[in-house]
Amino acid sequence: MDVKKPASQENLNGNESESQISHLALDIGGSLIKVVYFLRSNGSGGSVDDSGKKSDPVLEGRLHFAKFETSKIIDCLEFIRSKNLHLAGFRHHDASANDKTLIKATGGGAYKFADLIKEKLGVVLDKEDEMDCLVTGANFLLKAVHQEAFTYVDGQKEFLQIDQNDLYPYLLVNIGSGVSMIKVDGDGKFERISGTSVGGGTFWGLGRLLTNCKSFDELLELSHQGNNRVIDMLVGDIYGGSEYSKIGLTSTNIASSFGKAISDNKELKDYKPEDVARSLLRMISNNIGQISYLNALRFGLKRIFFAGFFIRGHAYTMDTISVAVSFWSKGDAKAMFLRHEGFLGALGAFVSYENHGLGGLKTHQSVQQFAVSETYAGKKMCCLVNEDLNDNESIDFGVAFAA
Numbered sequence: 001m002d003v004k005k006p007a008s009q010e011n012l013n014g015n016e017s018e019s020q021i022s023h024l025a026l027d028i029g030g031s032l033i034k035v036v037y038f039l040r041s042n043g044s045g046g047s048v049d050d051s052g053k054k055s056d057p058v059l060e061g062r063l064h065f066a067k068f069e070t071s072k073i074i075d076c077l078e079f080i081r082s083k084n085l086h087l088a089g090f091r092h093h094d095a096s097a098n099d100k101t102l103i104k105a106t107g108g109g110a111y112k113f114a115d116l117i118k119e120k121l122g123v124v125l126d127k128e129d130e131m132d133c134l135v136t137g138a139n140f141l142l143k144a145v146h147q148e149a150f151t152y153v154d155g156q157k158e159f160l161q162i163d164q165n166d167l168y169p170y171l172l173v174n175i176g177s178g179v180s181m182i183k184v185d186g187d188g189k190f191e192r193i194s195g196t197s198v199g200g201g202t203f204w205g206l207g208r209l210l211t212n213c214k215s216f217d218e219l220l221e222l223s224h225q226g227n228n229r230v231i232d233m234l235v236g237d238i239y240g241g242s243e244y245s246k247i248g249l250t251s252t253n254i255a256s257s258f259g260k261a262i263s264d265n266k267e268l269k270d271y272k273p274e275d276v277a278r279s280l281l282r283m284i285s286n287n288i289g290q291i292s293y294l295n296a297l298r299f300g301l302k303r304i305f306f307a308g309f310f311i312r313g314h315a316y317t318m319d320t321i322s323v324a325v326s327f328w329s330k331g332d333a334k335a336m337f338l339r340h341e342g343f344l345g346a347l348g349a350f351v352s353y354e355n356h357g358l359g360g361l362k363t364h365q366s367v368q369q370f371a372v373s374e375t376y377a378g379k380k381m382c383c384l385v386n387e388d389l390n391d392n393e394s395i396d397f398g399v400a401f402a403a
């Protein structure tokens with residue numbers, strides 16, 4: 001598709017200066033809206049390639065990440081408007097003056113809220129397939145971002161060096177409201193092999209009903225303080241304190257999640273909310289770990305990357321998933337996690353701008369500190385990640401714009 005220059009360079013008068021705003025991409029999920037936008041640094045826009053020759057202009061700046069609850073979409077749209085990010089889309093080359101700016105978006109909400117967004121921001125969503133975006137985002141992070149993937153074993157994070165030539169195949173398990181399991185064989189080469197409706201939405205939904213927590217983070221924090229053995233029925237509870245070693249179960253293995261609640265003769269109010277939260281988190285994480293491993297086994301996949309905002313970088317969640325994968329695979333398969341766990345889809349939508357000749361992800365060597373420099377979708381790119389990325393994180397980046 002032919003494109004005109006970004007609308008951001010045509011019509012701006014807001015918070016972020018015209019020179020700063022570049023691309024905006026959205027992933028509107030069942031629970032959360034993820035926003036990724038690029039702001040160029042003041043004065044960036046050099047056009048010198050590695051050998052000092054003139055080349056495509058290269059913009060340097062930061063990739064920013066933000067998220068909002070989908071139920072509070074109006075706050076998200078207000079955020080976008082307040083920063084003038086909606087002016088950062090693109091238009092078809094043959095667009096008339098009245099044609100709207102297009103913004104890349106993915107996730108079910110790109111369909112559900114298209115009219116609302118058009119009405120509130122005056123932009124049209126250019127929809128990208130959700131699974132495509134998840135895979136593009138995962139490949140992008142794994143190839144381009146230094147120290148993106150890590151294992152979590154015995155409370156220790158160990159960052160992985162990803163060998164670009166030995167990345168595929170892998171299983172991507174995206175734990176959002178629901179869970180998608182995708183076998184990834186290359187750039188754009190993938191198959192969604194399974195899924196489960198018992199996911200992050202289940203944890204938060206059931207957790208809210210059972211504990212009266214007011215926020216997801218409060219529920220996670222509660223689970224941190226709880227003891228699941230108060231409610232879960234352990235093998236030892238059934239076997240009089242013994243293990244059942246013949247089938248590989250120790251006395252402390254959970255025999256039945258929430259199983260003690262049937263025999264205790266107690267009401268919900270008799271349990272501590274923190275113990276309920278802990279059992280719930282363990283049940284759901286364990287179940288996802290197990291289903292993931294079984295799917296990896298179906299296709300002989302050794303590496304499983306877990307993403308999605310359910311994980312939230314939470315130690316107990318990652319630990320439970322890691323233990324489940326290790327337990328069921330008898331140590332053969334490894335659970336791995338991604339630092340930008342929840343932003344795969346939004347990043348995938350962001351990367352798809354390059355299909356329209358608007359800003360391939362490409363850097364140039366004058367940006368000295370970039371930790372990784374790799375080829376992505378035929379283009380060279382690299383990025384530097386701050387040491388401690390969290391909710392309001394950003395990545396230093398270089399983006400080449402088609403002249």
Ligand SMILES: Nc1ncnc2c1ncn2[C@@H]1O[C@H](COP(=O)(O)OP(=O)(O)OP(=O)(O)O)[C@@H](O)[C@H]1O
Binds near residue numbers: 033216307310311
């Ligand atoms: N602040 C939060 N509010 C609500 N849920 C949160 C929050 N932080 C983490 N979560 C968890 O993350 C899940 C959503 O994850 P994610 O954003 O990856 O999926 P989604 O895109 O909303 O869902 P889907 O892909 O199924 O449409 C929630 O269901 C919940 O378990």
Ligand SMILES: CC(C)(CO)[C@@H](O)C(=O)NCCC(=O)O
Binds near residue numbers: 030130195196
């Ligand atoms: C429906 C989607 C893809 C929406 O993101 C996700 O919530 C999901 O993968 N749910 C699991 C559906 C299933 O496979 O049972």
